[in-house]
Amino acid sequence: MFSSKVRRREFMKQAAAGAVAVSVGPYAARGARAAAAERPNILFCIGDDWGWPAAGAYGDKVVKTPTFDRVAREGVLFNNAYCASPSCTPSRGSLLTGRAVHQLEEGGNLWSTLPKKFAVYPDLLEAAGYTVGLQGKGWGPGNFAISGWTRNPAGPSFPSFAEFFKQAPKDKPFCYFCGTTDPHRPYEKGSGVASGMKLEDVAVPAFWPDTPEVRSDICDYYFEIQRFDGLIGGIMQLLEEAGQLDNTLIVITGDNGMPFPRCKANLYGWGTRQPFAVRWPARVKGGRVVDDFIVLTDLAPTFLEAAGLKPLPEMTGRSILPILLGEKQEGRDRVFLERERHANVREGNKGYPMRGIRTKDFLYIRNLQPHLWPAGDPVKWEDVGPFGDCDGGPTKDVILERRDEPEMKKFFQWCFEKRPAEELYDLAKDPFELNNVAERPEYAEVKKQLRAQLDRWMTETADPRAVNPDDDRWDRYPYRPGGGEKAAKPAGQSAEKKKAKKKN
Numbered sequence: 001m002f003s004s005k006v007r008r009r010e011f012m013k014q015a016a017a018g019a020v021a022v023s024v025g026p027y028a029a030r031g032a033r034a035a036a037a038e039r040p041n042i043l044f045c046i047g048d049d050w051g052w053p054a055a056g057a058y059g060d061k062v063v064k065t066p067t068f069d070r071v072a073r074e075g076v077l078f079n080n081a082y083c084a085s086p087s088c089t090p091s092r093g094s095l096l097t098g099r100a101v102h103q104l105e106e107g108g109n110l111w112s113t114l115p116k117k118f119a120v121y122p123d124l125l126e127a128a129g130y131t132v133g134l135q136g137k138g139w140g141p142g143n144f145a146i147s148g149w150t151r152n153p154a155g156p157s158f159p160s161f162a163e164f165f166k167q168a169p170k171d172k173p174f175c176y177f178c179g180t181t182d183p184h185r186p187y188e189k190g191s192g193v194a195s196g197m198k199l200e201d202v203a204v205p206a207f208w209p210d211t212p213e214v215r216s217d218i219c220d221y222y223f224e225i226q227r228f229d230g231l232i233g234g235i236m237q238l239l240e241e242a243g244q245l246d247n248t249l250i251v252i253t254g255d256n257g258m259p260f261p262r263c264k265a266n267l268y269g270w271g272t273r274q275p276f277a278v279r280w281p282a283r284v285k286g287g288r289v290v291d292d293f294i295v296l297t298d299l300a301p302t303f304l305e306a307a308g309l310k311p312l313p314e315m316t317g318r319s320i321l322p323i324l325l326g327e328k329q330e331g332r333d334r335v336f337l338e339r340e341r342h343a344n345v346r347e348g349n350k351g352y353p354m355r356g357i358r359t360k361d362f363l364y365i366r367n368l369q370p371h372l373w374p375a376g377d378p379v380k381w382e383d384v385g386p387f388g389d390c391d392g393g394p395t396k397d398v399i400l401e402r403r404d405e406p407e408m409k410k411f412f413q414w415c416f417e418k419r420p421a422e423e424l425y426d427l428a429k430d431p432f433e434l435n436n437v438a439e440r441p442e443y444a445e446v447k448k449q450l451r452a453q454l455d456r457w458m459t460e461t462a463d464p465r466a467v468n469p470d471d472d473r474w475d476r477y478p479y480r481p482g483g484g485e486k487a488a489k490p491a492g493q494s495a496e497k498k499k500a501k502k503k504n
């Protein structure tokens with residue numbers, strides 16, 4: 001029995017020698033040399049807090065995403081892609097390692113570290129001959145150095161794709177992680193409208209009040225999405241000019257839902273459902289839209305398999321290459337979702353543990369400590385306002401400032417109030433996931449089945465909370481804003497109001 005560390009070392013050695021490079025697809029019989037010539041470039045583009053359905057390809061009439069729409073049109077558009085956890089650090093840790101968030105130890109929290117023992121796909125591809133690069137936000141936020149990483153787990157940093165591409169050897173494929181802090185807050189207030197967007201064209205989800213401030217806030221979010229889309233457009237143009245576009249596997253997505261109340265840091269659809277499109281004309285037939293359920297954890301095994309490598313046995317994610325190649329894959333009718341500590345905004349450094357399962361018809365959520373506040377304690381903290389798991393901004397302000405008005409109470413309830421131990425939403429009847437039917441007798445059988453599936457997944461993937469739902473390890477891991485450690489402390493009278501930075 002090998003430990004995962006030994007297996008990994010052995011794998012890296014073999015990968016470096018080219019011995020494990022030829023297990024799938026058309027490369028099977030041709031040997032490592034031929035595979036090296038044909039292996040695709042891998043371009044992974046990830047928006048920060050960019051959630052479904054904010055893209056033209058999904059029918060949004062206001063935000064303009066020509067690059068994403070092109071990739072969707074010439075490739076495969078996914079309707080049911082989800083992040084593993086609606087928080088930057090665990091979502092990115094999971095997609096880099098291909099492992100469930102609850103297996104990543106401290107890496108399951110925001111502003112944490114990623115233990116070095118967890119292999120990441122950029123390292124595995126580099127060992128197999130790829131040239132690796134990163135721009136902008138890779139793994140994080142957190143402190144990777146304290147775990148022994150000498151560079152970001154997503155790869156060595158470059159100022160731009162052009163700089164990376166210029167120095168990359170022409171006879172080797174590349175693996176590039178294009179991160180950005182768009183559309184993470186803060187936003188330049190009014191930037192969306194100033195760019196020509198019209199407030200009256202914006203669709204407001206049912207869980208926020210429909211006010212001009214909220215509509216304008218949505219436009220500011222759209223404005224940053226458009227900037228991200230333009231960035232990828234520039235990279236694609238460069239590849240096209242170099243004649244390398246068609247053998248580049250391009251994936252465009254976001255790491256978690258939009259930074260608005262009841263979205264990011266929640267297991268609801270607006271917190272976990274992601275835009276997701278893939279283009280790779282050399283092997284993948286374009287013009288397809290698929291409903292298969294996938295999770296970003298599936299990316300690491302997908303990239304490895306596309307490069308002719310075998311995913312590591314400890315990866316819980318599954319390659320989506322069969323789906324891309326038009327094959328039917330079993331078990332693509334559900335995803336599992338989870339969350340541990342996001343910001344450190346509860347007494348006792350507590351997070352808000354949740355586990356969930358989503359199918360085409362239902363969303364079932366288990367709130368493991370329902371006595372806690374889901375969006376953070378209702379007190380002001382040193383760096384952030386009350387309910388600090390929800391990023392500050394005009395939409396949050398409207399809901400909090402007007403919470404006592406009779407017609408506004410429900411929005412506060414949905415976005416900030418405590419929640420019961422179990423939630424169940426009937427998605428066909430309730431697309432905004434507002435009517436919890438977990439205690440209704442007519443849903444008892446459905447709830448029982450979803451519960452059982454969730455329990456099985458937690459057990460099979462060695463979730464510590466399968467053994468002890470009150471396991472407090474994630475509350476004991478340090479919170480490391482800016483790399484240092486910091487305990488949760490309510491703001492004192494003299495605490496200065498600091499300007500929020502793009503950091504979580």
Ligand SMILES: [Ca+2]
Pocket residue numbers: 048049087088184255256504
């Ligand atoms: Ca994020």
